[in-house]
Amino acid sequence: MGQREKLIERLKRQPRDFTWQELTTLLKSLDYAEAKQGKTGGSRRRFMHESKPPITLHKPHPSSIVKLYAVKEVLKFLEEEGLI
16 A cells, blocks of 8 residues: 555544645645745645646644644545545
């Protein structure tokens, strides 16, 4: 089982300790790229895909743990789009 598959399985379990690094690694493996924003982009991050809708998330801080509601939203979105 590769890293992407492990991250997908972990995401499906909806853990309360899913990190921002894990999430960005998973999205990049699904051909999403983080859009570059200006200096004052704030904590909102947008991930773009060639043929799928963008994903906009709040980058957690000061902790790197993604909020559970965001994990659930990303999971639902990726399932609905047929990416996982």
